[in-house]
């Protein structure tokens with residue numbers, strides 16, 4: 098006990114942001130002991146102290162702030178609009194909405210994807226309804242039938258004699274910028290926007306390139322509205338600090354307090370949360386066999402009903418890695434022999450500002466996307482997409498249709514969702530309405546953040562402040 | 567269904583490979599057969615929005631999108647999934663007998 102107190106005293110004395118969970122191995126030390134070594138992007142650290150002032154709460158509770166975000170932040174940032182597999186053929190389109198904005202993401206040629214502002218240039222009618230997909234040889238407005246070619250040029254206007262004042266040659270559908278990375282189609286409304294590569298920065302881009310997410314497909318897609326501001330929802334997934342209180346069932350097999358946090362430039366941050374190791378909060382309370390038994394997976398449907406046992410001297414983590422490799426290879430028909438233990442086991446959570454999470458690991462192969470509700474700053478739309486490797490034979494299955502859950506439904510009710518993971522998402526999102534209401538009720542003007550474990554929250558909110566200013 | 571219907575032979579199964587669509591007409595009724603995601607569907611080949619044909623529409627996971635203004639319909643129920651359509655399209659029961667596709671059309 099006195100040892101722990103001494104550790105804490107030293108931590109407090111250390112310069113800001115340098116303290117780490119006392120008495121626990123670091124994430125890097127855990128990974129260094131693994132059998133199949135992790136690649137460079139896993140074995141690096143990039144923490145920076147970014148200040149310790151409170152985050153003012155008005156950004157979560159003020160409708161005017163939400164409007165400012167619509168006018169500034171959302172118009173200037175790169176956003177994940179769809180996966181390439183949502184529009185595989187020439188003429189295929191996918192309608193992407195953000196707040197009041199709407200775009201028709203269209204494959205104009207085999208290697209040319211464009212994002213048209215989704216509005217007729219006659220009297221403004223949306224050319225395609227929100228939230229839909231299809232294929233077009235031309236875009237014809239449903240009101241008076243003005244028509245545009247797939248490449249955005251004007252094609253036809255009924256009674257063109259009545260519009261001598263319109264230069265139809267110039268009546269091209271306006272576009273947002275489009276870039277592609279890892280099978281994701283990103284758009285940006287700002288003509289002055291930096292390239293996607295500059296937006297990510299060199300190091301973060303190299304990580305994303307290494308994952309080859311273009312070789313995955315959407316195997317399950319679930320969407321649900323959450324009763325809170327979109328940023329509160331994002332903040333809730335940026336740290337493992339909440340695991341022991343919010344997800345006690347996970348802690349026996351999650352290194353929560355010794356999770357690693359990194360920030361890259363202005364738009365990307367990450368954590369590496371080691372799995373298959375016990376939480377420092379539970380040291381001395383659970384055995385290695387308990388760790389093995391309690392391992393919670395995001396995509397455990399691939400594993401079937403197999404139970405694991407620990408052989409003498411082995412660690413839970415090493416046993417899990419070996420078994421996972423074999424079972425995921427079989428279930429997903431892919432070769433994982435060179436994939437490290439860490440990539441198989443650990444939770445890698447990256448955020449791409451403003452609203453996308455990428456989880457490139459094998460056990461939690463997911464993407465999250467959060468969008469504000471255009472009518473209500475206290476609501477947002479959350480989506481989770483599970484990405485599986487494209488089968489070895491190369492046939493790419495059609496992407497899963499989104500399953501829309503009602504507000505009262507549990508994530509466990511989505512067909513195909515692992516029940517253990519659905520329960521985790523329920524726990525995460527059940528806190529959010531209480532947090533939204535609490536912030537509105539609070540006598541305190543801001544949110545207080547830990548220097549290390551909540552650095553991603555600060556990094557994210559700093560970027561919000563920069564764009565909204 | 568309140569009206570009665572009876573199955574009619576319409577096409578050899580082999581003529582509708584995976585991913586294919588086939589427009590045809592039964593008793594003057596324009597139909598569209600789709601072989602999508604391992605399932606056969608028979609739907610009206612007429613959009614409920616402006617009565618344009620659906621046959622050039624994209625078929626996705628359980629839906630078809632009208633190529634004219636983009637209304638989307640559920641292949642199983644015929645329900646309109648988005649504007650500009652609000653009304654369903656007709657859908658028909660399909661079965662395979664002796665390697666022939668049979669469709670139940672009202673009589």
Ligand code: FES
Nearest residue numbers: 217219220238241
């Ligand atoms: S509003 Fe589109 S054609 Fe008139």
Ligand code: FES
Nearest residue numbers: 613615616632635
């Ligand atoms: S005719 Fe089909 S959407 Fe208009």
Ligand SMILES: [Fe+2]
Nearest residue numbers: 333343344525
């Ligand atoms: Fe959580």
